[in-house]
Amino acid sequence: MNILFVNNFRSRGGGEEFLRDLLPGLTGKKVSVGLVCRPGTPLTNMFAGTVITVYPISRSGWGALTSVFKIARIIRLGGYEIMNIQRGHDIIQSWIAAFLSRRRPRLIYTVQVPEFMRSRFLLFRMDAVIAVSQYIRDRITSFSPAISSRTSVINYGIDADTFSRSHGKKGFLRSRFGIPAEALLIGTVGDLWKNQIEFLDALVEIRKQRPDARFILVASETAQANVQNFKLRVRELGLQDSVLWAGRLSKEDMRSFYADITLAVTTHRNEGFGIWILEALAMERPVVALHEGGVRDPLEGCPAGVLVNSMKQMADEILRLSHDRPRFEKMADSGPDWVRSKFGRDRMIDNYHSLFKTLSKDSDASPHSTxxxxxxxxxxxxxxxxxxxxxxxxxxxxxxxxxxxxxxxxxxxxxxxxxxxxxxxxxxxxxxxxxxxxxxxxxxxxxxxxxxxxxxxxxxxxxxxxxxxxxxxxxxxxxxxxxxxxxxxxxxxxxxxxxxxxxxxxxxxxxxxxxxxxxxxxGINVERFANPDPEKREAWRGKLKADDYGLVFCHIASIIPRKAHKVSIDLVHECKIRGENPLLIIIGDPLSGEYYESLVQKIADLGLERNVRFTGWTSEIPEILSLSHFTILPSENEALGIVLMEGMAAGTPIIAREGEGGAELIEEYGTGYLFSETRSLGSLAEQISMLRKDSVRYSRLSGHCREIGMERFSLSTFGRRLSDLYGALCN
The missing domain is CATH 3.40.50.2000 (Glycogen Phosphorylase B;)
Structure with a gap:
């Protein structure tokens, strides 16, 4: 694949740090990567000495007019199949250049800030839209539900080992500002338009109990309105000695910043994601944040983070943490594992690579097939x-x-x-x-x-x-x-x-x-199943109490006899007999009628009231599948079972009835187990139990299911085959 990234930002922020991690990872997967950026910006030198081709193109003066022709030539000569646009102000330029190139590359816009609305007209011209948080995705789809089918959430990821506590030079900032080691040092990152001024009143309340508390900002101190208003408020509250400016810091100094602060706060209500939050968590620093914006993605359900609804609650929570040392240390210790498991750099790279791979195949299917x-x-x-x-x-x-x-x-x-x-x-x-x-x-x-x-x-x-x-x-x-x-x-x-x-x-x-x-x-929306909504997933985790169970099955089907829910219930019973603590989640309607009542009675007869949950119909299937270990569909007279394909895309091995359409998925790809009325359900339960206990083997099969789902069942593959069929008929 040949992919051209476009980022004409003048300075360096979270979006540029994200490219620093993503682009080398893609080249490691044999992707040819190019980058269009402004001359003299940090991006120009960021990839010096790498295989990434950087194209510095001016957008000032005459360059603004000629840039589209230069980029069109780059697309054509570089054979770029995909363009990933990083900033809203680059969309028009990239769209025109793609048109002029005559190659018609697939266009992707990565939306990193909620202020995408100025580019809303051209959002419809994108082949795919990537939101860095569920918050941004919700903003996009509320603006236009028609874009939802092509919008995916791919969170930022970092190398947690780079931001480990051992890599920070502890004492760097405390010695610079003369702060005692035991003083409460509260840190934040971001320029002064991120509502930091609101925290000053909270700081006054904190200092009533902790007079040693300091608030340190990694932010520009240049004379702008936000900075002047902030400083004026500092003087009004008498906090001149309690508010410290670290200025802009290098990557190395940022590690020292995290090593020195006690905890981190973020006050921004409209944050796209907040990549620095991951860095703080990886450096064993608890984070307290307002329960608004994209920061909810890394912090909801996070054992090292706290979400609050007001500045008063933020002050109260900081004081509680400062007085409860065991709780503070437990939170701090859990941060690195949270980042590694949920927001690792390799996971982010894999998600982008999968999406690019899908779109690359999609480009073959686009009207070329007709x-x-x-x-x-x-x-x-x-x-x-x-x-x-x-x-x-x-x-x-x-x-x-x-x-x-x-x-x-x-x-x-x-x-x-x-x-x-x-x-x-x-x-x-x-x-x-x-x-x-x-x-x-x-x-x-x-x-x-x-x-x-x-x-x-x-x-x-x-x-x-x-x-x-x-x-x-x-x-x-x-x-x-x-x-x-x-x-x-x-x-x-x-x-x-x-x-x-x-x-x-x-x-x-x-x-x-x-x-x-x-x-x-x-075809199915494989990206949606590979990247479930973290907020909705955590809500279902709590509602279903999924963490209380060691083995979770998901059966997605209408509540009608031929869908054979009784087989799934019997299988759960067999697993329970063998010492497992299983949960069967049944998604579907109607939750009424003679057949439904027979299922409820069977569950009671087998003593499985705590082991079977009916959810009714929900559109949040990817979130529930992400909590499941197996997807089961033992239906009779089943053509295929699209839910089995969705289960595979979510990384769950599948269980289907022998001789039915869904059995072909297992026979062709080796992605699960077959149920047969001629064989005991007990032996199937034994196989499932043994697989689940072998974490290495289960992880291997889960990864295989996800890989097959991404490669074989994408909507683009489906569309290409239909387009080929139509073209042949018309010709």
Whole structure:
């Protein structure tokens, strides 16, 4: 892969420190990396002597006009497939340069600050958006839900070993300012627009009990309005001897800063993430922060951090920590492990590399597979509720729309899960009864209006409508077989897409010609499952009490008999008999009716009330899967089981019924275990228990599942195969 980063920031901040860690890590994965930056900035020399190619390009004066042509030439000559834009003011320049290059690289914008709104128009031109925190992602998606499907959260990561306590020169700052070793030294990092002035009143309260308390800032002291107002407030409160300025510090001196402070505070309510917080935690310094902004990502659930709602609470918490030495030391000791496990540099690099890899494949699928032609595609679906087929349909619409095709959707009814979701994507939707001649006439007019190149139908009634329209208009039609059930409409479709080889065999038995049948596995948002929302994950961790259990299963399916929840319950019972403390999480609706009541009764009969939890339907499946060890789907008459693919992308081994579509995932990729009614569930429970106890073997299988999920089940792979199919039919 060839990736060009663009960052024209004039100085050095968290975004530039992030590049310092990310870019060398990517080159270690055989990625060719280039960087466009301003001449004379810290980035110009940051990568001197490395394999990273730096292109200093001026944006001042005449350079502002010529820069787009220079960058276009760099893209063309360097063969760059992907551009990662780091700052909002670089989007227009990069977008124009990408267009002029004639290579059309995939465009990614990494949003590092919440003030992205000035670039909002061009957000829609990005192939992917990366938010450095869930807070920023929420801001983006609240601005436009249509962007949510292409927006991922990838947190910053650092090398925790570089910021270990042993690497800090203790006493450096205390000797510089004459501060005793036992004095309470409270540190913060960031220029004076980050609300530090509000902490001064808290400092007054702290000094009433701890007169030795000092507040030290790593910040510029140059004459700007924020600095002058801050200093004026310091004088008003009589804190001149209690507030210290460290100025801007080098990386080496930052380690000494962390080594000398007692604890760290962050007062910014609108922080994008706060990479320095990770450094402080890694240096065994507890952090107290306002419960606002992107700082929640590194601090929610963190045993070394405290989130508060006001400056008064911040003062109270600091005083409690200063008086409770055992608690302080316990928090300090836990910081490095938290950073290593959640926010390590290698994890950040892996997440970026996976996303780039997906987009690189996506670039092959973009309209090149239809010889550069952007098609007009009519997607027709005959149900508007929320089941697996509808989820696959929506992913299909989303990726084709993202690839630049003009997608129009016709569905049954004007309100419902499908119609609302399609409109959220920014795709044109037409709701019709789908029950008579008037609907056929309307759809025929729609085909003529655009004009439509190809139709794709989902579910039985839509399949019949598509076949009739195809015969009337000559437009080719593709039907997707969502369940292992044959109907005569497949015989008249131009192509039939099946999700598994099991379905293909069924069609062959019905004498459907082999060349008409294509196995195309659906795609999923692999980045979403690889990077669950940390805030929502911690909320589910508490709600489910997941940490109380040694073995967690997740069964995602509608509460209907053919989904075989009783098998999952029996498996949990077998695990419990063998000394495990298992938890079965059942996600799905409805939580009522005869079948649901039979499940509740079975759970009571087996004494599993504490071991089975029903959540109902939730969109927060990635967060729950991130707390699980296995994904199970022992359904009968299952075409494939998209939830098994999602479980693999989340890194959970899977369990499926032998002979069903989901079994193919295990047989092809070796990602889990098969359940068979001819074999004892006890032996399966034994295998699962042994695997979970072998942490090395489990981690290896979990990583293999995640790797297969990322490489084989991405939406881009799905879109490329569909685009190839449509192109072949149109040609």
């Amino acid at each position: 010889n550069g032609k952007r098609l007009n595609i009519l997607q027709i679906i005959s149900k508007n509720d929320r089941y697996g087929a509808q989820r696959i349909f929506l992913d299909q619409v989303a990726i084709l729309h993202r690839m630049g095709h003009n997608v129009v959707v016709a569905g049954r009814g004007d309100t419902g899960y499908v119609s609302d979701s399609v409109r959220t994507l920014g795709v044109e939707y037409h709701g019709i009864p789908m029950n008579g001649v008037r609907d056929i006439i309307f759809l025929r007019q729609l085909i003529k209006k655009y004009p439509i190149n190809v139709m794709h139908t989902t579910l039985d009634r839509a399949d019949y409508v598509g076949v009739i329209l195809s015969k009337m208009t000559g437009v080719p039609v593709v039907s997707t077989m969502m369940v292992p059930r044959y109907h005569v409409g497949f015989r008249f479709a131009d192509r039939v897409v099946v999700l598994s080889n099991k379905q293909k065999e069924l069609l062959l038995q019905k004498n459907i010609r082999p060349e008409k049948i294509l196995v195309i596995r659906p």
